Amino acid sequence: MVTTRSTMHTQEMVLNMGPHHPSTHGVLRLILRLDGEVVEEVIPDVGYLHRGIEKIGEGLTYRQFIPYTDRIEYLASMNVNHLYCMAVEKLAGIEVPERAEYIRVIMAELNRIISHIIGCGALAMDLGAFTPFLYGVVEREKCNDLMEMVCGQRLTYNYMRIGGVSQDLPEGFEEKTGKFLDEMKARWDEINELISANEIFIQRLANVAVLTVEDAYSYNITGPNLRACGVDWDLRRDEPYSIYDRFDFQVPVGRGERGAVGDSYDRYMMRVREVYESIRIVRQALDGLPGGDVMAKVPKLFKPQAGEVFVRAENPRGEMAVYIESDGTDKPYRIKFKTPSFNALAVFNRICRGHMVSDIAAVIGSFDIVMPEVDR
């Protein structure tokens, strides 16, 4: 006899998922209200990693704060470095040398590639496919070696400075990066072949947690997650910062390839496609890399004039923005980071209702949530 939901007797249950759960990508706790295995309500409980970075920033000089920006999002430190330095430069009116701008874009895009490797790999791993993650990590190691060559660090780079970058590219960097990009492209084709058309993978992601354009705007979901809803918007192209207007690249937009527009599969595919575009950007930047200085002349005692600045940049997880208020001293009066994962987590309760518990892991992975960024 087939029992249907209407004839079954079910009892409401509250289940804790996290803060120590392998698929919550860090210390995220989700309180799930369940009817059988169907999720009725999701209440994200965040703050386990709150370090008070904004308060710390008020007590440090503008330069001293740069290493802290690495720790806001450890998977894309270069991008946060870039954002923070751009904001301070805008506040103080500093011109960055052209070579430094090229190096920044190369680093930011390399970081985007390795961030998406982890994003897509971890998603596949949460759904039971372990191999793509390991294949991806092999390439990530090579890129970490490149980063180490440039700045001595493998994860929290602390490479960019107010007015440029800390040191010029080492000898042999361009050839090694070119080689890495070739290998990366081949490997990404392979990973893509392994999972993107895999029926099990598609079944787990297609039509799961569909995000509408209205919700995306209302919750201020940005970056690949917004583009997955079919919105053609990328800050790098539509509001170019740094020197992004010099490069030719496509902006992938969600089309609902395997289900509805804006489902988890679309969000995954955005990241897959963006890696190819980032490879193109790095290649163009390497080809056009000019000579010259990598640091502008910035006074040792750095005091920007009083004022405020709001700058946003396209980070791997969406638009990250920084708001700095200066009172004319050597320390910021107020510094605020608006982070994309924070908004992505806020929308969970709205889009996860009616799905199974096992889908929650897929949704977290598809939004590519990174907890230090949420908690700051």
Place this chain on the structure above:
Amino acid sequence: MLIQQIIQAVGDRYPGTLVSVDQGGQIPTLLLNPKWLVRVLFVLRDEFDFESLMCETASDKGERIMMIYHLFSTKHRQKLVVKTELLKEDLRMETAEEVWRAANWYEREIFDLFGVEFVGHSDLVRIMLPPDWVGHPLLKDYAPAPEYQGMKIEW
């Protein structure tokens, strides 16, 4: 052009709300009276296509708390800053949750770190710090409690 229309619309419908306009900075800034602020935000969203609230935050200005809203309109490619000042004796403010859903979590964070109470908010509890935490760390005069749950930090 758009900014002129906004100033006109706000001035006509809610006279006395607009305190000052600053167009000299990076982004045009409106300083408003807190009383009709959320009504104005509705007007900005519905009539001037500011469909996203990029950031909502606050800043401690001594006797007052400055509330700062960063809006963006994709259609007009226009950023706009809306500010309002609250006296520290009466830190209450109408919630913008009904205008943009993103405000829910932004306002929980402001409540947690600045102590601003949002009237009409659906779930105003601390988000970053534990619920039994004392004080609001982003206030300039904040001093950490000597002890939390039996844990002490020697400075």
